[in-house]
Amino acid sequence: MRNLLITGGAGFIGSNFVHLVLEEYPDYRVVVLDKLTYAGNLDNLKGLDGNPRYAFVRGDICDAGAVERVMQDHEIDTIVNFAAESHVDRSLMEPGAFIQTDVFGTYVLLEAAKKFQVERYHQVSTDEVYGEVLENRSTEEDRLHTRSPYSASKAGGDLMCLAYHTSFDVPVTITRGSNNIGPYQYPEKVVPLFITNAIDDIRLPLYGDGSQMRDYQYVRDHCEGIDTVLRRGRPGELYNLGTGVETRNLHMARLILKLLGKPESLVQPVADRPGHDRRYALDCSKVQALGWRSRHSFEEALEKTVRWYVDHEWWWRKIKSGAHYQEYYTRQYNGREIQP
Ligand code: NAD
Ligand code: TYD
Secondary structure, eight states, X not given: OEEEEEETTTSHHHHHHHHHHHHHOTTEEEEEEEOOOTTOOGGXXXXXXXXXXXXXXXXXXXXXXXXXXXXXXXXXXXXXEOOSOOOHHHHHHOHHHHIIIXXXXXXXXXXXXXXXXXXXXXXXXXXXXXXXXXXXXXXTTSOOOOOSHXXXXXXXXXXXXXXXXXXXXXXXXXXEEOOEESTTOOTTSHHHHHHHHHHTTOOEEEETTSOOEEOOXXXXXXXXXXXXXXXXXXXXXXXXXXXXXXXXXXXXXXXXXXXXXXXGGGEEEEOOOTTOOOBOOBOOHHHHTTTOOOOSOHHHHHHHHHHHHHHTHHHHHHHHTSHHHHHHHHHHHTTOBOOO
């Protein structure tokens, strides 16, 4: 039996990872530690209550006492850290929360990993730490060139992980994933935002000219990649995880509208994000050598994602009609429209 602590397991990728582990590994127990910020949602873990291999603990990764209690109570041997403030636009509004959770919180978890001598500490990181990549692809050796408070905080977390490996021999691995799409993504991120707006005939706020490029991967593929690194990755190593195919935001928006049978006139150009990284692109040959490859093309991933949001209105309508979301949306988008 292995005892996994999955921090941030009530969020988008973390909850998909919890489902994968419980489905695929009958000999694993999973404990979710999650603060339930605006992005944490127990609906993402619906159906797991009563499963003897699953437990949920509400708590903050910045709280050393709470982390140590969970480690002890559940005899944790593996930590997989998904907990983070994760949205670039919010990091432009309130950077402090990002430094707190993504850097300090990572340090608290690393201290626990060291004290309890875990078999593995895995850090879920992002391609954004490489910064804007206008040509070629980022390899794990590339220098970090962060440009937003989000990516700078994530890079701080990565560097702390590497420091704990070098200084204290903590068996750390890190994955740097590209943009995920799929079930349970909070509709502030572009794909679920555009899908759910389009369903309601609300305009799609496209930043700038929409020519920015992202490597959108299906969340289940990303989770399988993390699992591959947990099983076959080498401590002290970093692994990029993505499809290696980039798509422009305008193309992505038009595909969503086409899949939903909505007119292209719903696209509304808005003032660009400050410091907007025009392109991320990953070289994933290192993780491919471990036997992992993403299984969905962008089109397949997007189609499945659109279908999920169409079929799960109960999940996202609750969020979008809430006061927190409405306030954020107004603050983020009101008065931002520009004429095409
Ligand atoms: P998310 O915002 O959907 O979920 C984050 C979760 O962490 C939430 O459940 C939240 O309640 C929890 N959390 C936040 N602060 C916490 C704290 N202090 N203590 C305990 N729990 C806390 O994020 P996501 O999109 O699922 O991303 C998960 C991880 O993957 C993050 O580390 C993110 O940087 C990384 N990542 C995300 C993407 C992407 O496309 N979404 C891509 C690459 C990497
Ligand atoms: P996002 O989902 O915020 O992820 P990230 O910035 O971390 O890659 O944004 C993805 C892309 O979509 C990015 O180029 C910014 C763009 N975008 C819009 O055009 N409009 C929006 O309302 C949002 C949220 C993002």
